[in-house]
Amino acid sequence: MKREIYDEDHEAFRASVKQFLDREVAPHLESYADGHGLDRDFWLAAGKQGFLALEIPDAFGGSEAGDYRFNAVLTEELAKVNMTLPSCVGIHADITVPYLVHLTNDEQKARWLPGCATGEIVTAIGMTEPGGGSDLANLRTTAVRDGDDWILNGSKTFITNGGSADLVLVAARTSPEKKAKGISLFAVDTTLDGFSVGRVLDKVGQDESDTAELAFDNVRVSNDDLVGPLDTGFISMMQFLPQERLGSAITNLAHAKQILEETVQYAKDRQAFGQPIGSFQNTQFLLADLVTRVDVTQAFVDQCVVAHTKQDLTPVDAAKAKWWTSQVQNDVLDHCVQVHGGYGYMNEYRVARAWRDARVTKIWAGSNEIMKMLIGRDLGL
Ligand SMILES: Cc1cc2nc3c(=O)[nH]c(=O)nc-3n(C[C@H](O)[C@H](O)[C@H](O)COP(=O)(O)OP(=O)(O)OC[C@H]3O[C@@H](n4cnc5c(N)ncnc54)[C@H](O)[C@@H]3O)c2cc1C
Structure with a gap:
């Protein structure tokens, strides 16, 4: 289309x-x-x-x-x-x-x-902690006022660009008694004393990224590094998450679409029983199904892009786009592996890496369960 x-x-x-x-x-x-x-x-x-x-x-x-x-x-x-x-x-x-x-x-x-x-x-952004990522309001990293500075203590995990970032936007608790209303954001220079990168994590996929653990051990951060007003970090994160989720949706779909196109070509080229595997009705029906799913999903994502360009994208539509595209992406890629047969399981084939790389999209940027929770709440449930 x-x-x-x-x-x-x-x-x-x-x-x-x-x-x-x-x-x-x-x-x-x-x-x-x-x-x-x-x-x-x-x-x-x-x-x-x-x-x-x-x-x-x-x-x-x-x-x-x-x-x-x-x-x-x-x-x-x-x-x-x-x-x-x-x-x-x-x-x-x-x-x-x-x-x-x-x-x-x-x-x-x-x-x-x-x-x-x-x-x-x-840059990197540090919201998730070892103790939990979905329940952001309960994060434990603290920032305690000391004269003109803040002293940061705590840890973050699964941080994209974490191994190499020069500046990390860190969510930290500044008012312990205020839960979600007691979180602030700090831009932390990664050369500061007390900041350290832990392990660069061994992931199932996305080998090209240095997703890492970060630790803050009495890191002295200037008040000039506070990003946004004190204690409004949680609200800011909620305001900026729809763009993160839309970006995630665009990525998920474009990634699946590309590998699907390559798989259609593979189905034309690969022979079994003396004919292209794409000529078997099962393969035709499967690829027709997948192409339809991708095209229909594209229509929704495009509408979200248009809405966001006009600053009209709702958090609920962003949540729908995020969870749905990650499901479509993972379903499509799993079928693409199957069409490639044994080659689909070999890391030297793009389809195999794509399948590994995609699994995380149902987990990050707010897990799909959390997306459905937001949508459910919007239904008044
Ligand atoms: C490769 C990778 C890169 C990442 N990059 C970043 C990054 O750059 N910055 C950052 O801050 N974070 C990052 N994350 C973290 C990611 O956002 C979290 O993993 C995600 O939010 C889930 O948090 P969690 O892993 O602590 O799981 P948990 O919160 O422990 O959840 C575990 C399971 O329980 C489910 N669950 C939790 N609460 C509920 C509920 N109320 N109802 C139903 N089900 C529920 C979840 O959906 C999930 O399935 C990254 C993660 C990965 C894997």
Whole structure:
């Protein structure tokens, strides 16, 4: 089905992203996987192209596109390569940077945003803790006032870009008695004394990212590093999570769609019993089913992108897009593995890696159960 949401400016931007990925990223994909992380050259090259600065105002080194559809195009093209690129770039440019753009004063913007735009400052966001991620209001990392500073103690886990980030936006408890209304956000420079990266975690998939544990042992953070008003961190997270969930939905679908296209080609090329496996009615019906699921889902996600571009996306629609696309993605990829037969289980095949990479999408950015809880609440249940 022809998509109507993009115009020629978006498509020109898409072409520039594709060219960048072919030229500067494709040759290094295996080394990112071997090294368990994107290297700094990747970030600097992406920064040079302006891909990290779509949300950043002109005055602070960005392009301030002011049109979320450019973010969506970038996300789609990254997801066609693999799941890791949109996750790592998304956490930085689409998730953490917006907090720094919208919740900071000019001094903070000048300190952080130009580096975020060029890739000299890579960011991460630390919400999840070893004790729990779904129940954010109960987080245990503390920030205690000490003169003009705050002293941070606690730990975070599963943090994307955690092994290499220069700046981590950390959610910490500033008012113990106030539960959700006692959480604040701090931009923590990772060179500060007392900050340390624990293990870079051994994941089922997404080998190219350095998802890590972080520890804060009496880290002294200036009050100038408080992001947004004191004790409003939880509200801010709730405000910014719909964009994270929409980015996740765009990624999930673009990733599944790409692998499905490659699987259709495989079904045309692979022979069994003297004929292409795609000529068996079972394969035809299966692929027809999957293509339909992807196209119908695309219509909903596109509507969400249009709504978000007009700043109209509701948290409930973002939750629907997130859980549904991750389910579709995982179902589609599981079937794609099956169509590839034994090759589908070999890591040297893209489909196998895609299947491993995708499993997490039902868990992160708010698990699918939490998404359904939000939708259920909206039904008045
Ligand atoms: C690869 C990876 C990257 C990540 N990147 C980041 C990151 O950059 N920053 C960050 O802060 N976090 C990150 N996360 C964490 C992620 O957001 C959490 O894993 C997720 O929110 C779930 O939290 P949890 O793992 O503590 O599971 P739990 O909260 O312990 O949940 C366990 C299970 O219980 C279910 N459950 C919990 N509460 C309810 C309920 N009320 N009703 C029904 N079911 C419920 C959940 O759905 C889940 O199935 C990442 C995770 C992974 C795996």
